[in-house]
Amino acid sequence: MQPKSxxxxxxxxxxxxxxxxxxxxxxxxxxxxxxxxxxxxxxxxVKVGRSDExxxxxxxxxxxxxxxxxxxxxKGVVTTLMDPQRRPTIAQFVQGVRGGVKPVGRLDxxxxxxxLLTNDGELASRLSHAKYAVEKEYIATLNGLAPDSxxxxxxxGVVLDGRRTAPAKVEIIDRDEKKxxxxxxxxxxxxxxxxxxxxxxxxxxxxxxxxxxxxxxLRLKGMQPGEAIILGQKDVERLRKSVGL
Numbered sequence: 001m002q003p004k005s006x007x008x009x010x011x012x013x014x015x016x017x018x019x020x021x022x023x024x025x026x027x028x029x030x031x032x033x034x035x036x037x038x039x040x041x042x043x044x045x046v047k048v049g050r051s052d053e054x055x056x057x058x059x060x061x062x063x064x065x066x067x068x069x070x071x072x073x074x075k076g077v078v079t080t081l082m083d084p085q086r087r088p089t090i091a092q093f094v095q096g097v098r099g100g101v102k103p104v105g106r107l108d109x110x111x112x113x114x115x116l117l118t119n120d121g122e123l124a125s126r127l128s129h130a131k132y133a134v135e136k137e138y139i140a141t142l143n144g145l146a147p148d149s150x151x152x153x154x155x156x157g158v159v160l161d162g163r164r165t166a167p168a169k170v171e172i173i174d175r176d177e178k179k180x181x182x183x184x185x186x187x188x189x190x191x192x193x194x195x196x197x198x199x200x201x202x203x204x205x206x207x208x209x210x211x212x213x214x215x216x217x218l219r220l221k222g223m224q225p226g227e228a229i230i231l232g233q234k235d236v237e238r239l240r241k242s243v244g245l
Contacts, residue, residue: 036052075110139186
């Protein structure tokens with residue numbers, strides 16, 4: 001069986017089909033309960049794809065149709081499908097979407113804006129990997145009238161957790177003396193934890209509101225808070241191409 005570039009390991013395939021977890025799928029393989037194209041497989045590392053026939057205890061499995069969703073996450077909602085603290089989650093907005101989509105990355109509870117969910121594991125992995133540097137654009141409202149020197153520091157990078165952030169594109173949208181605020185458009189190619197909020201705190205002008213308005217070529221424009229849109233083939237192909245798929 002010659003593996004293809006988009007094939008995945010057998011235990012992951014079984015898990016993505018929704019039968020069980022990856023760990024339990026490994027047990028099924030070791031126990032000789034899994035067949036691939038009519039042959040029993042007991043060793044780890046075998047790769048399979050959509051064209052392969054996979055059976056567990058004689059029952060055929062199949063991957064769900066690849067689905068990618070763009071969601072306008074509202075403020076006050078956590079980017080997870082289940083929350084032990086029983087806070088509102090994004091699950092309520094994708095209940096009608098089949099295929100077991102999961103969020104790609106996170107927006108913190110106090111940040112609203114565009115997030116993606118998908119059941120395409122390879123796409124999710126690459127979108128989350130710094131190597132592929134997918135641009136993400138935000139509109140940040142800062143408390144106070146941030147001078148050019150503070151904004152330049154954000155452009156050039158600040159030290160977070162002992163490591164300097166990558167250069168960022170930072171444009172001034174508004175400096176409002178009456179409202180005592182600065183509004184910036186910030187484009188990042190990395191996604192460190194609460195990065196924009198922490199950068200703004202370091203330069204002395206904390207964020208009071210933050211919204212993600214773009215991921216790659218996908219924009220929030222025209223969407224309403226809580227709205228979820230299943231992406232069409234052209235958008236998905238463009239997104240996959242941007243990460244080398």
